[in-house]
Amino acid sequence: MKDETPARAKSADPQQEPHLDTSGDTDEPAFSWLSPAEPTGNKKPATGKPATGPSAAAKPGQTTSGTAAAAKPGQTTTGTAAAGTAAATAAGATPVTPVTPSQPDSRAGRKAAAAAVEPSGADPSARGTSPVFKEPLPTSALQVRPPDEEVERRNAQRESAANAKPVLPRVMQVLLAVFYPLTLLILAVRAVTSPLFLWVEYNRPGFPGDGYGFSTDDRMTYGSYAVDYLSNWSGPRYLGDLMHRSGDKLFKDGEVSHMADVKVVILSTFGAGVLLLVLALVAILYLRKRSNGGVRRALFAGSLATLALILGLGTLAALGWQQFFTEFHRIFFAAGTWTFSLDDTLIRLFPGQFWIDAGIVIGALVLVAAVVTLVLTWPTRRRRGLAPNESTATANQA
Template sequence: MKPILSHLISLLTPLALIGLALRILLTPLFYTVEYNLPHFPADEYGFTKEDRFKWAEPSVKYLVNNADISYLGDLQFEDGSPLYNERELSHMEDVKDVVQGSLRVWHITLVILIFIALVSAQKGWLPEYLDGLRRGGWWMIGLAVTLGLIAGAGILFNPDIFWAFFSWFHSIFFEGDSWLFHYSDTLIRLFPIRFWQDAALWAAVISLGGGAGLAFGLKRLGRTSL
């Protein structure tokens, strides 16, 4: 196996692990745990925990299904007012594009890694393939620790630390201030900044676990096979 192919595997490994973390965070498990945490802030505009569960479910489901924006646009409060305003709906369309694009990249990454693994098994390249995975695991550890430190520092010391990262991230994927909302808007009431701090922290933990498993597990596997 040429060194460039081994390094391609290393590059794809963090993408695969980050994609896995993203997919886990897009399940009901994450927001169910998050809303039940004692530190999660109450909604000063009146949402109960049950309200958040009720409205978070279709909001998250929309991001991974094939429905158009009417899936959210048709949702209404008991008084007949819409759950989301036009600005929020426009942003959710943008978020869906980013999420589904990211998941497509994840799927393609997995297919490439599996294909290279099969070819490597046929051509006797498995040691180099595993070395690429192990190296990618170390790269993932570095990225995950960095993300975890940013999220942790934002929670424990200074919220501006995480906000700077959060703003930079949004500037990459979204136009202008289209992702900024009033505290009274439904999106902020359902998903306040603490939700995203914890999401980043859990993404770091999941990715770190996968990276450590590859970096240390494959190293031990290599020693055992000698």
């Protein structure tokens, strides 16, 4: 199969050679007008030859007046600005488009802009009439000194706040001083209501015997039941079911009822003593951490209060024991429930001399503990953290 397409006739005239002279070309890259315009700050100065020929002509959309240089699309240059741009272009530098200053966003920026606009040689007295609004600084009030009375009042408040001591440590000291004598008194009562004191009392020389037939062994046995009943959790049957050798009840119903009342008072006292002891330990631990010497001062005050209390009660008991004993029972027991005949078991086990000795032992134990505490907490100069006297130091050196 043959291609029958007619062949193109050759021209008899010779074809013109293409123009290859590059002496008039510029260094501007081809198709640069298609690329986006670079920011003004990122442009590099032109290092090529002066723009001549077609590249120096204005691009479409530009309008020039006078002697104008090449401008960017959409810009219009006139007068001196165009001349300056043309001169920059002729010198081989890329023209820089002037940047319009933006409005500052912050108040500090507005103040700086206003200060830059204000002439440097402006009269300070004319600033108040300037159309530019100037807001006073927020710290301008600190430059005004308050009156002397206000300054003195503030200084006094600062000194009082610095010298003021916390309230809670003082409260803890007072509570510890109050708890101390009560705790000692309850501990002494607990020591008396024990089988040991009962044995010592029945076996000591001079203790009166029972005129109705109880031996020392009988007293120790029956008395131990009565003392144990005060500190255990048994009911009235613990004493009510006890029988004498003769077959009669050892304790009458009135005696059992009174011992039940005594048990309530004793257990309540012991419970209060445990609570006071725990609170005293808490106060001691707190004062050891928060108040230097607070424990010593509290115990010293408590020992003084204990001495005053025990000496006062001892004086009342010594002046009239029977009256003191009666008033004591009236405080805790109803009238008529704590009086018995001489042949009742409670009177035979615990005669009047027993209660006198018990009062003496309680007072002696509390007195000894208070005196020891007073000596150990006496506020000497060394314990108060003060320097020793010069006379004492000289005597020690000699």
